[in-house]
Amino acid sequence: MEDLTQHFVELVRRAATDLPSDVENAIREARNREDPGTPATAVLDTILENVELARKQSTPICQDTGTPIFYVYYPAGWSTIVLRKQIRDAVAIATEKAYLRPNAVDSLTGRNSGNNLGDDFPSIHFHEWAEDYLKVDLLLKGGGCENVGAQYKLPDARFKAGRDLDGVRKVVLDAVLDAQGKGCAPGILGVAIGGDRGSGYIRSKEQLFRPLGQRSQKPELAALEERIYEEANQLGIGPMGLGGNTTVLDVQLDALHRLPASFFLSVSYMCWAHRRGTLTYRDGEINLTIPISEEEIRALRVGDTVSLSGVMLTARDAAHKYMVESFIRSHQVPPTEREMYERLKADLDGGVIYHCGPVVKKENGTWRFVAAGPTTSIREEVYEPEVIEHFNVKAVIGKGGMGPNTLKACQAFGAVYLQAVGGAASLIANAVVEVLDVYKMEFGVPEAFWKIRVENFPAIVTMDSHGRSLHDDVLAKSSEVFKRLIGG
Numbered sequence: 001m002e003d004l005t006q007h008f009v010e011l012v013r014r015a016a017t018d019l020p021s022d023v024e025n026a027i028r029e030a031r032n033r034e035d036p037g038t039p040a041t042a043v044l045d046t047i048l049e050n051v052e053l054a055r056k057q058s059t060p061i062c063q064d065t066g067t068p069i070f071y072v073y074y075p076a077g078w079s080t081i082v083l084r085k086q087i088r089d090a091v092a093i094a095t096e097k098a099y100l101r102p103n104a105v106d107s108l109t110g111r112n113s114g115n116n117l118g119d120d121f122p123s124i125h126f127h128e129w130a131e132d133y134l135k136v137d138l139l140l141k142g143g144g145c146e147n148v149g150a151q152y153k154l155p156d157a158r159f160k161a162g163r164d165l166d167g168v169r170k171v172v173l174d175a176v177l178d179a180q181g182k183g184c185a186p187g188i189l190g191v192a193i194g195g196d197r198g199s200g201y202i203r204s205k206e207q208l209f210r211p212l213g214q215r216s217q218k219p220e221l222a223a224l225e226e227r228i229y230e231e232a233n234q235l236g237i238g239p240m241g242l243g244g245n246t247t248v249l250d251v252q253l254d255a256l257h258r259l260p261a262s263f264f265l266s267v268s269y270m271c272w273a274h275r276r277g278t279l280t281y282r283d284g285e286i287n288l289t290i291p292i293s294e295e296e297i298r299a300l301r302v303g304d305t306v307s308l309s310g311v312m313l314t315a316r317d318a319a320h321k322y323m324v325e326s327f328i329r330s331h332q333v334p335p336t337e338r339e340m341y342e343r344l345k346a347d348l349d350g351g352v353i354y355h356c357g358p359v360v361k362k363e364n365g366t367w368r369f370v371a372a373g374p375t376t377s378i379r380e381e382v383y384e385p386e387v388i389e390h391f392n393v394k395a396v397i398g399k400g401g402m403g404p405n406t407l408k409a410c411q412a413f414g415a416v417y418l419q420a421v422g423g424a425a426s427l428i429a430n431a432v433v434e435v436l437d438v439y440k441m442e443f444g445v446p447e448a449f450w451k452i453r454v455e456n457f458p459a460i461v462t463m464d465s466h467g468r469s470l471h472d473d474v475l476a477k478s479s480e481v482f483k484r485l486i487g488g
């Protein structure tokens with residue numbers, strides 16, 4: 001079994017320093033719903049500024065990095081003893097590197113262990129599953145929001161709450177009212193109906209791994225999630241409890257079987273700093289989450305198989321020409337293009353460019369990638385080195401490889417070129433799980449910048465940051481054979 005300790009360290013770093021895009025988007029939408037000039041907008045502006053700064057500096061989003069809670073889904077044959085040790089080692093290293101604050105306190109002596117290791121600390125839950133790969137989910141659960149979690153026994157006469165979904169609704173709203181701003185609202189509610197006192201809280205925390213906005217597959221629970229979300233926000237508690245239109249960012253429910261005599265309702269409250277991350281690992285495959293750090297890029301070598309998840313931009317001829325001529329060589333951003341420039345800077349910092357002219361379809365107002373294979377990359381050789389340097393791009397995906405100037409830029413600025421499989425357009429389109437935006441549609445569909453979220457996008461490192469190009473190696477070898485064959 002491979003040593004995954006460094007991958008776990010990276011998972012912790014990402015979770016602690018970079019908010020997932022669904023959470024950040026929900027905060028941005030909340031900001032737009034608040035009235036201008038109110039404490040709510042001031043709070044949300046500060047939160048968003050803080051999130052951007054933490055990402056840029058790779059520093060913790062909040063000083064309380066909480067309890068690291070790991071859910072490990074492993075295939076048959078993996079050793080949980082080895083995985084537990086690697087995860088614990090990674091947590092100690094991440095604490096040493098100041099990605100985590102030392103938070104593990106001995107309940108008897110009051111002493112802090114100093115390295116986030118203790119009895120059942122970090123919290124690790126193992127589940128064997130039928131898949132052939134490892135998946136590790138991590139949640140960093142802060143103390144302030146953990147303290148405002150609540151468990152109820154139904155019926156509860158205080159609220160005329162019976163043993164039914166309306167009773168559930170009433171006590172969840174009570175939990176939100178009681179929390180006020182103490183859990184750093186706006187919060188996210190993970191709720192479990194039923195179970196026992198222990199299993200209910202565990203299931204309620206598991207809900208916090210669902211993407212925001214994803215509704216329960218059980219229709220009655222999906223409807224209740226919507227209703228509680230609407231009503232909790234009518235309470236007007238607002239960001240940090242200072243009043244406003246957004247008290248919760250989402251509500252996610254699940255139900256467990258229970259004893260006839262018991263009806264527990266468990267609420268886990270998560271603050272706006274909803275730090276979670278996922279690592280997936282298949283033997284021999286390296287998983288990268290965008291944005292990618294230079295450290296991760298420098299660890300890659302020609303021939304490595306990678307799987308990318310996160311948000312990337314497509315860009316080909318017109319888009320590269322535009323970036324270089326409008327922003328890099330012009331030395332001055334035209335005022336009309338300032339907003340576009342800021343967007344590109346944010347999307348490409350630590351990001352990925354995909355040389356692709358996709359086939360897209362609009363269905364019910366939403367874009368969907370239908371075919372999305374790579375285009376020939378060498379056309380961008382005249383632009384790519386400058387783009388990599390200026391925007392801090394960490395990976396370029398395409399086909400056929402690139403030239404010596406891009407290879408030099410990969411060495412100098414810590415980037416790689418990744419080969420996607422040409423023609424595998426449908427397979428790759430399936431890895432595009434969401435089209436988030438499109439910029440410069442006036443360039444035409446194939447040439448516009450498409451901002452897409454991908455999951456497990458497959459590619460191979462063919463030019464690395466150590467000066468090696470598989471394309472050059474193959475060309476040199478095949479040229480030698482060619483010479484031999486023609487008797488040169």
Ligand code: SF4
Binds near residue numbers: 183273
């Ligand atoms: S509740 Fe969350 S945001 Fe507030 S201090 Fe704790 S971890 Fe930080």
